[in-house]
């Protein structure tokens with residue numbers, strides 16, 4: 131029996147809506163940085179410059195809407211075939227008064243061949259997160275036709291997918307989970323639970339292809355905290371098939387797309403990813419596809435985030451450095467929270483204090499251009515903007531932006547309030563979301579709890595952590611309420627100044643309560 135209600139889903143889960151979420155690697159500003167790190171020309175971006183953004187398989191449209199709110203001059207289009215998703219995206223857009231985003235209900239298998247495709251503007255940027263490896267060959271072919279028809283020459287595309295060989299040991303686990311689930315006559319939520327139960331029982335029974343497989347064991351650990359809707363969309367789709375990078379590159383070349391970089395920025399620095407021995411192997415090859423295969427053989431990560439350009443234009447190092455120098459960065463933490471040591475696949479990377487110290491101090495005061503940071507007095511070197519951008523943005527400690535943050539305008543306030551009202555509940559406080567901001571063009575990534583607290587702060591400038599915790603945690607134990615209240619108080623002290631500094635919440639004054 132198919133996992134979908136009716137059979138319009140072609141084996142994709144349609145009876146259980148997906149979760150909202152924000153993924154920073156889909157932001158055109160982030161993708162521009164990835165292109166430059168890959169040595170190719172990026173996008174023409176500016177605080178008021180127009181840009182057309184297309185998201186395929188956009189779910190609830192939260193990410194697309196956050197980008198639209200932060201960038202009133204952009205035109206945003208989201209496509210999804212699940213009417214529950216499209217309706218939710220349109221409802222949030224209407225509630226927040228967003229006029230520059232549209233959501234189309236359409237099946238990507240056929241959209242390119244229909245008149246509805248004519249309504250989609252030519253895209254400067256198109257993204258697909260969590261779609262490619264979860265859909266069938268006909269849907270993938272339809273996606274390629276749509277990208278061929280809609281991405282402008284020089285446009286940028288980001289595709290994320292479950293990668294091989296990392297997932298090879300988990301193919302059996304997914305099959306067992308899905309098949310066991312499909313034998314239960316119920317909705318996808320009950321099916322995924324039933325499937326997981328069988329996988330757990332067989333893991334306990336030390337099944338050869340489940341026990342002792344580090345990747346499978348880490349997936350099973352992750353399932354214990356994950357929400358049911360996530361698990362259903364991850365594991366219950368009939369056509370799910372992880373992919374080799376080379377095969378995705380070959381498929382997208384039909385749309386004249388060239389692979390240029392990883393949107394996981396640290397992956398563009400081999401020294402951080404590979405041991406010295408593996409680097410001597412990768413050095414034997416110039417072909418980037420072959421180099422990525424060597425990398426994929428070594429890295430534990432299961433999700434690739436590939437960036438493509440339609441007609442990539444390689445630029446000389448001086449031009450690339452000049453473009454990287456123009457990027458404005460904002461610090462996402464306080465100076466004291468900054469992490470100097472970062473665990474990376476090749477071991478531990480330490481950000482050198484003599485170089486990054488003055489940079490972090492300057493950024494703690496206000497967002498700055500990379501070229502201004504490299505001109506700070508006393509730096510031991512000044513010539514490597516890729517290192518500054520790659521390390522600060524790649525470790526999620528800085529956010530690239532288009533202009534200086536401003537006091538949040540009415541649209542931003544309305545969106546943050548509407549999103550908090552719609553999405554926050556006691557069971558999803560860790561989900562990765564974002565706050566819309568004014569001035570910078572960049573949504574501020576944050577957990578769901580931050581969205582709740584920031585939205586409350588906007589409505590009740592005199593904060594009451596205990597009352598807010600009670601409001602959130604209806605039915606929770608008293609001790610849990612107290613923990614939540616203390617956590618909210620900490621957010622108000624530590625995060626609220628950053629929300630204010632980056633244009634997500636009004637008022638320059640520090641929070642007191």
Ligand SMILES: C[S@@+](CC[C@H](N)C(=O)[O-])C[C@H]1O[C@@H](n2cnc3c(N)ncnc32)[C@H](O)[C@@H]1O
Nearest residue numbers: 142187188189210211212237238259260269363
């Ligand atoms: C795993 S979800 C990812 C949603 C969103 N990109 C995110 O990461 O939060 C995949 C999305 O693709 C949509 N989808 C799957 N097959 C599709 C198809 N053939 N045409 C259009 N949308 C499809 C699903 O409805 C779902 O919203």
